[in-house]
Amino acid sequence: MAIVVQKYGGSSVATTEKIKRVAKSVIDKKNKGYKVVVVISAMGDTTDDLIELAKGISNNPDKRELDALLATGEMISSSLLAMAIKDIGYDAISFNAFQIQLKTNGVYGKSLIEDINILPIKNALDLDKIVVVAGFQGVSDEGNLTTLGRGGSDTTAVALAVKLDAECEIYTDVDGIYSVDPRLYKNAKKIENISYEEMLELSSLGAQVMHSRSVELGQKYNIPIYVGLSCSDIKGTYIREVEEMENKPVTGLAVSDDDVSITLLDIDYDIYTLSSIFESIAARKINVDMISQTAPQNGSVNISFTIPKADLNECLEVVRAYTVKRPIIDENVTKFSIVGIGMKTTSGVAARLFRVFKENNIQVKMITTSEIRITCTINREDKLKAVELVAKEFNL
Template identity: 55%
Template sequence: MSIVVQKYGGTSVATVEKIKYVARRLIERKKEGTDVVVVVSAMGKTTDKLINMAKEISNNPCRRELDMLLSTGEQVSISLLSMALKEYGYDSVSLTGSQAGIKTRGYHLKARIADIKIENIKKHLKEGKIVVVAGFQGVNEAGDITTLGRGGSDTTAVALAAKLNCPCEIYTDVDGVYSVDPRVYSKARKLKNISYEEMLEMASLGAGIMETRAMEIGKKYNVPIYIAKSEGNIEGTYIKELSEEMEEKVITGLTVSDDDLMVTINNIPYNIQNISGIFEELAKKDINIDMISQTAAVDGFVNVSFTAPKLEKDIITKIIEKIKKRLKGIEVKMETDITKISVIGLGMRNQSGVAARIFKIFADHNIEFKQVTTSEIRISYTINTKDKQKAILVIANEFNL
């Protein structure tokens, strides 16, 4: 019998009625003769509520205990969904990340899946059960519960599909992947297909549809992924391997993120050890650095800029203070009112001139950019947030997004 892994996000299981609706959907799939493993997130805004409760106790709660707290949200969802399935007459079992064999490594709140021991899941499937797995969590080598960070349920689902060698279906509150987030550009087109590479770039650049690590796993193990709305039968988007028609359009999508800040460090004595030391300090605290730029040396000094998540502002500030003690005379500027805007498309591999067109657009509309970075299929800019909507509109019009 074939297997499918389905994942339902927090909005899809936000109420008991929605949980019952998901249960009926799972039963319909089971009736088609498919074994079903379902991954669910915590109900609605449960995770946010738990974080707020923790912050009422401590401004800096212990990460181990925070993982212990946050993991309870998914456990509520899986138990209720399993109860609903049983009530409808279908055998089911709920499994925490540990019970599902999800082994993790790394920091609390940011753990990564190291392996999944799927024997327990296979045993329950063989017994004819619908297996309900808690997303977002696992257990580390010390036996502690760990969580996978925001969007971690996507990662759980795709990783399970990779281990079970089956498709993965992600059901959420949106009906597919769009060329631009429809909330910021109402004329955006829904994409029928998108390549792993393009979706991975979009995920890493702020598109909230899929989590980056989930896409990395999907691409590595060639997991067929389908994204669609959890309610109704509107066709969604397929994430798949590259095909010829995908390369015909120069730009597939545009992403926008207000989640980063930009740090500029001026007057650094030019020495590779000084530059290395800055990023080593950031790496020690697991700060995810994205865009990096450095000026040419002038009179023995350079300036370095980088972007990082705004959520890490307090940690970055402490790191900068430590660096200042070592590198006397540096000047540091931290900007939070910035937006990262990126264009993504496999067509850029074969068609030149995209950067020139965007520079021209920015010049014609007086949009200042602070940084630019590129990859084979992506160009990213940091701009002032006040220019965000104007930039989205003119780029989307230029590339027919």
């Protein structure tokens, strides 16, 4: 009998009524002939509420204790879901991280999963039980609770699917992956199949449907991941090894308003200065995304880069040491990206993108590319126009 691992997100279990609905959906799957393992997130805003509680105790809560606190959210929802399934008359059992020895590398707040003892799960499945696993949490070698980071339950689900040689279904409050965020472009098309690489690029660019680590795991072990709407028959999206190109160079488009660009003027043009600047920024754990540099003039260059808005003040402190000129700060930027595995084999995608921008007076500021992605920054006010034009150009 095939095993399926289903994951339900926090919005799908926000109330007891919704938990009961998920219980029915899980039982439906079992009645279709599957052994079912369910990974569950904390109810609704529980995680945020727990963080609030911790903030009421300390401005800088101890990381070990914060993880121990946050892990309770999924313990609560998993036992409630098991109760709900049993109440309908099907056997079920919940497991927390201790009970299946879900081992992590011990990093608080963003652990990686190292191993899972699937024996208790297999035993329960053999006894015809539906197994409910608390997502998001793990145990370090020292026996400390550690969490996997926001969206980490996705990764719990994929890791379990890997270990159990199971199918993997991620249920959430959207009915699949769209080529463009439907809130920005109402004609956005749902994607039937998307490759792991494309999904990873889109995830890291702000399409926050999936925890990146879960997609990486799926890719590594070649586990297809189905993403769909909770308790619904609407057809969702498969993240999988895409074999046949659909003759479409661009699969998706993502925009993000969360960055700010900083331009440093008249920086000494030598490799030591440059690496020193970015090392100093990295030492503060500030994530630099795009970097571009002008050609040197009189032994100095201008350097632009983007960082998350939240880190602006800290970053300015760091760069002050490298230039007497006031840095130019541009908060009015939108990061605009197109992603497509088809770019590997289709030339001229960048040319088409920039022609669209040029013909419509959309100014492009910085540009970076990868094999399957083109990212540029544009002015915030051009965002919706750019989304619409580019979505039409590439039939997204």
